[in-house]
Amino acid sequence: MLFRILGPIELHTPAGVRRLGAGKPATVLATLLRHPNAWVTVDQLAEATWSGTVMPPSAPANLKTYVWQLRRLLPEVDGAGRIDRQADAYRLRVRPGELDADRARTLAAEAASAPAPSDALGLLREALKLWRGRPYCGVESAAEAALALGDLRLQLCEQLAEVQLELGDTSGAVGTLRSLTSEAPLREPAWALLVRALNAAGQPTEAKLAAREAARILRTELGVTPGPQLTHALSPTRRELPRDVRLFGRGTELAHIRRAATGPTPLILLTGPPGSGKTTLAVHAAHRLKPDYPDGQFFVHLRQPAGALLDRLLRGLGLPREDIPADLDERMALWRSTIACRRVLLVLDDAQTRDQIWPLLPAGAGSLTLITARARPGRLDGATCISLAPAAGAGRRAAV
Incomplete structure (x- = not known):
C-alpha cells in the first residue's frame, strides 16, 4: 500500500x-x-x-x-x-x-x-x-x-466477535466486546453481543450486569430504553415443552417428522381421534429436535384467541407489554418479524380451525411448527400431514 x-x-x-x-x-x-x-x-x-x-x-x-x-x-x-x-x-x-x-x-x-x-x-x-x-x-x-x-472499524469488531462466538472462542469474544463497548458505549448491538458472549461463557451474572449497564447508559445519554436486540439477549430462552415420555410403536411417524423438519418452511400437522397420542408424539418429537432451535421452544394450547396467544409469545421472547400493538394484524407482523432471523420451535396443541393457527405461523425458514388436531383444520399450504390411528400402530403420511 x-x-x-x-x-x-x-x-x-x-x-x-x-x-x-x-x-x-x-x-x-x-x-x-x-x-x-x-x-x-x-x-x-x-x-x-x-x-x-x-x-x-x-x-x-x-x-x-x-x-x-x-x-x-x-x-x-x-x-x-x-x-x-x-x-x-x-x-x-x-x-x-x-x-x-x-x-x-x-x-x-x-x-x-x-x-x-x-x-x-x-x-x-x-x-x-x-x-x-x-x-x-x-x-x-x-x-x-x-x-x-x-464506524467501519466498529462493524468489523462486531463481526470479529460474532465469528469468535461461532468458533467457540467465548473468552476472545468477551475481550473483543469489552474493548468495543468501552470505546463506543452507545453502540447497542455491541452490548447485546457482549451479553450473549458472557452467557455463552457461563457468566450469567456478568451478562446481567452488562445488560443493566447498557440500559443505564442508553437511558442516561440518549433517553431511550434498550431495543429488542438487547432485550432478547438479556431474556432467558423460553423452554416450555411438557415433560417427555418414552414412546413405543411410533418410529415410522417420528422418522416422517424428522424428514419433514428439514424442509424449507417446516410445518407438520398431526391428526387423529382422541387417544391416538397426537400430543405425546408432538412433545416427544419436539424434545428430539429442540437442539436445532436454540432461540426458544413454545408449547401453546389453542384455547385462547390468537391475539392473546401472540401477546404471550412476544413477551416470551422478551418484548415488554407496552411495545406490543393492540391491533391483531400489527401484532402478527411484529411476531413474524421478531422471529424472522431466529430458530424457534412451536407446538400448537388441539387446533380446530385454520383461523386459530394462521396468525401464529412463523414466516421464515428457520423455525419449526408442530400442530395437533383431531381433523384437518382447513387448508395449510406446504404442511406435512401425519394421521395417527387410535392404537400405537403405524400411521400414514400425506402432503396437504
Missing part, C-alpha cells in the same frame, strides 16, 4: 515512509484521496485546506506549491506523475490496493462471504490491523470521512 489514511497520513514509497502530519499538504492529499481517480476542483481543495479559517488571497498560488510538494514525494505510475491537472481541477491516480481504506473494505467483503468462520477470522483480523489511530488524523476537513471509517 502506498497511501495510509487509517491513522496519521503516511506515504509508503521506495524511499521510505513519509509522515505528512497535519499541515496543509496533508489536507490537500487527504482531499484528493477522498475522491481517488476523480477530478477535484481548485475551489474544493481551497475550501478544505482553509476550512474554518479566512482564505488568503494567495490561496491558488499556495495550492500549486502544495501540489508540487506532493508530486515530488509520490512515485510515478505508468511512467507519469501521480497528480494530473486540467483547467481548474486536480486528479490523484490511485491503483487498486494502494489505499489502506480500500483494502479494509475489500477484506470486510471477503470476510462476509468467507466459506468458513476460520477463514473470516483471519480476514477480519488482517483488516483491523490496518487501523493505526483515528483516520485522517489532524485533517479537520475530513472529519465526516473519518467518522465513516471509524
Whole structure:
C-alpha cells in the first residue's frame, strides 16, 4: 500500500515512509484521496485546506506549491506523475490496493462471504490491523470521512466477535466486546453481543450486569430504553415443552417428522381421534429436535384467541407489554418479524380451525411448527400431514 489514511497520513514509497502530519499538504492529499481517480476542483481543495479559517488571497498560488510538494514525494505510475491537472481541477491516480481504506473494505467483503468462520477470522483480523489511530488524523476537513471509517472499524469488531462466538472462542469474544463497548458505549448491538458472549461463557451474572449497564447508559445519554436486540439477549430462552415420555410403536411417524423438519418452511400437522397420542408424539418429537432451535421452544394450547396467544409469545421472547400493538394484524407482523432471523420451535396443541393457527405461523425458514388436531383444520399450504390411528400402530403420511 502506498497511501495510509487509517491513522496519521503516511506515504509508503521506495524511499521510505513519509509522515505528512497535519499541515496543509496533508489536507490537500487527504482531499484528493477522498475522491481517488476523480477530478477535484481548485475551489474544493481551497475550501478544505482553509476550512474554518479566512482564505488568503494567495490561496491558488499556495495550492500549486502544495501540489508540487506532493508530486515530488509520490512515485510515478505508468511512467507519469501521480497528480494530473486540467483547467481548474486536480486528479490523484490511485491503483487498486494502494489505499489502506480500500483494502479494509475489500477484506470486510471477503470476510462476509468467507466459506468458513476460520477463514473470516483471519480476514477480519488482517483488516483491523490496518487501523493505526483515528483516520485522517489532524485533517479537520475530513472529519465526516473519518467518522465513516471509524464506524467501519466498529462493524468489523462486531463481526470479529460474532465469528469468535461461532468458533467457540467465548473468552476472545468477551475481550473483543469489552474493548468495543468501552470505546463506543452507545453502540447497542455491541452490548447485546457482549451479553450473549458472557452467557455463552457461563457468566450469567456478568451478562446481567452488562445488560443493566447498557440500559443505564442508553437511558442516561440518549433517553431511550434498550431495543429488542438487547432485550432478547438479556431474556432467558423460553423452554416450555411438557415433560417427555418414552414412546413405543411410533418410529415410522417420528422418522416422517424428522424428514419433514428439514424442509424449507417446516410445518407438520398431526391428526387423529382422541387417544391416538397426537400430543405425546408432538412433545416427544419436539424434545428430539429442540437442539436445532436454540432461540426458544413454545408449547401453546389453542384455547385462547390468537391475539392473546401472540401477546404471550412476544413477551416470551422478551418484548415488554407496552411495545406490543393492540391491533391483531400489527401484532402478527411484529411476531413474524421478531422471529424472522431466529430458530424457534412451536407446538400448537388441539387446533380446530385454520383461523386459530394462521396468525401464529412463523414466516421464515428457520423455525419449526408442530400442530395437533383431531381433523384437518382447513387448508395449510406446504404442511406435512401425519394421521395417527387410535392404537400405537403405524400411521400414514400425506402432503396437504
